[in-house]
Amino acid sequence: VSAEADGMLSSLHWSERTSWDRQPSRLAELCAQAERRGMALTDLSESNPTRCGLLAPRELLARLGDAEGAHYRPDPRGLAAAREAVASYYRRRDLPADPAQIVLTTSTSEAYSWLFKLLADPGGELLVPRPSYPLLPMLAALECVTLNPYDLVRDEGWRVDVDALRRSVGPATRGIVLVHPNNPTGTLVRRDDAGEIARLAAERGLALVVDEVFGDYLHGPCRPDRLPSFAGTADAVCFVLGGLSKLALLPQLKLGWISCYGPTELVTEAVERLELIGDSFLSVSTAVQLSAPAILEAAPLLGAEARRRIVHNLGRLDQAIASLGPGCPLRRLPTDGGWYAMIEIPRTRSDDEWLERLVLDHGIVAHPGYLFGLPTRGTVVVGLLLEPARFDDAIDRALRCWAAG
Numbered sequence: 001v002s003a004e005a006d007g008m009l010s011s012l013h014w015s016e017r018t019s020w021d022r023q024p025s026r027l028a029e030l031c032a033q034a035e036r037r038g039m040a041l042t043d044l045s046e047s048n049p050t051r052c053g054l055l056a057p058r059e060l061l062a063r064l065g066d067a068e069g070a071h072y073r074p075d076p077r078g079l080a081a082a083r084e085a086v087a088s089y090y091r092r093r094d095l096p097a098d099p100a101q102i103v104l105t106t107s108t109s110e111a112y113s114w115l116f117k118l119l120a121d122p123g124g125e126l127l128v129p130r131p132s133y134p135l136l137p138m139l140a141a142l143e144c145v146t147l148n149p150y151d152l153v154r155d156e157g158w159r160v161d162v163d164a165l166r167r168s169v170g171p172a173t174r175g176i177v178l179v180h181p182n183n184p185t186g187t188l189v190r191r192d193d194a195g196e197i198a199r200l201a202a203e204r205g206l207a208l209v210v211d212e213v214f215g216d217y218l219h220g221p222c223r224p225d226r227l228p229s230f231a232g233t234a235d236a237v238c239f240v241l242g243g244l245s246k247l248a249l250l251p252q253l254k255l256g257w258i259s260c261y262g263p264t265e266l267v268t269e270a271v272e273r274l275e276l277i278g279d280s281f282l283s284v285s286t287a288v289q290l291s292a293p294a295i296l297e298a299a300p301l302l303g304a305e306a307r308r309r310i311v312h313n314l315g316r317l318d319q320a321i322a323s324l325g326p327g328c329p330l331r332r333l334p335t336d337g338g339w340y341a342m343i344e345i346p347r348t349r350s351d352d353e354w355l356e357r358l359v360l361d362h363g364i365v366a367h368p369g370y371l372f373g374l375p376t377r378g379t380v381v382v383g384l385l386l387e388p389a390r391f392d393d394a395i396d397r398a399l400r401c402w403a404a405g
């Protein structure tokens with residue numbers, strides 16, 4: 001007899017932190033509507049490289065079948081050879097890294113969750129940039145941690161307002177999150193601001209959590225006033241996050257990492273505590289760790305086609321806006337790197353109204369700015385990974401839609 005039939009299981013208590021609104025988003029509803037009408041949609045916000053035709057060579061994936069993978073000899077920080085491979089990846093970029101201060105995770109998302117566990121008790125707070133990566137609030141909620149946004153200054157190229165950041169630090173603040181380059185603004189933190197942020201963190205006993213998943217996708221040479229990476233931060237405890245999902249375009253392999261920097265005693269304590277968290281899950285598969293040295297070595301090649309597309313698509317976007325003439329109400333916001341571009345569009349309609357036009361009248365999907373914490377009018381985010389012929393066609397149609405007002 002099932003418990004249900006027996007009337008024994010009347011209800012369960014569900015945790016608050018999973019009580020999310022599970023209604024389909026407006027965007028999902030519109031896409032479903034377009035599909036019911038038989039429309040073929042082009043998703044300009046696509047950021048899954050494997051759906052953009054950016055597929056890893058079979059020889060490389062075959063490394064996942066290494067016979068050594070028949071054995072299970074887990075190391076809670078990650079297998080030494082894989083950590084060494086991550087350290088070599090940083091050294092190839094002329095950045096310092098020590099395999100003894102690297103901890104492997106299944107993804108950058110998991111790295112965030114381990115760092116939230118490490119740094120904050122339930123109710124503890126971290127400061128996060130706004131606009132930024134939309135998954136952060138969910139990752140934090142799952143750890144019962146509160147995120148308080150600090151605004152990036154749009155008119156100053158999304159610069160961190162360090163004074164405002166300083167004022168946001170409260171008694172429960174445990175760390176400052178930076179996304180570098182940021183998603184979706186694509187901007188890097190300026191060198192002088194980075195120095196001040198590290199000093200603020202050191203003074204107030206805060207950790208820096210720096211997500212550098214897009215660090216290998218700068219759109220040109222790094223400007224001298226921008227910091228290329230937080231790897232090597234010495235004054236404050238700093239956790240630099242990376243992973244194969246963006247670096248090698250292999251989100252399906254599930255490998256990320258935390259590279260730790262800062263005062264030795266604190267870093268040693270952090271690594272020992274992260275090791276305990278890692279030991280509780282041992283989540284990273286042996287197969288991916290064994291293949292990591294070959295994949296990380298091939299990463300510059302694996303990412304090359306994506307970099308080519310990003311540069312082409314960004315140039316094409318600028319040309320297409322210019323071709324609409326001097327009275328064109330559209331503007332592409334300046335950026336340093338990453339997979340996205342932000343476009344200012346007329347505020348004559350709300351983001352959702354634009355979305356409806358774009359999806360149902362033109363068969364194109366782009367992300368509304370509010371998804372990233374921006375106000376609900378005036379900004380749209382497009383991805384730059386699509387194959388150029390598809391991008392060119394879709395961006396032309398989208399720009400004409402927005403420019404028509």
Ligand SMILES: Cc1ncc(COP(=O)(O)O)c(C=O)c1O
Nearest residue numbers: 107108109133183213243245256
């Ligand atoms: C800024 C940023 N960080 C992290 C991630 C997730 O990376 P992973 O696949 O390693 O969890 C994403 C994915 O889009 C991202 O945009």
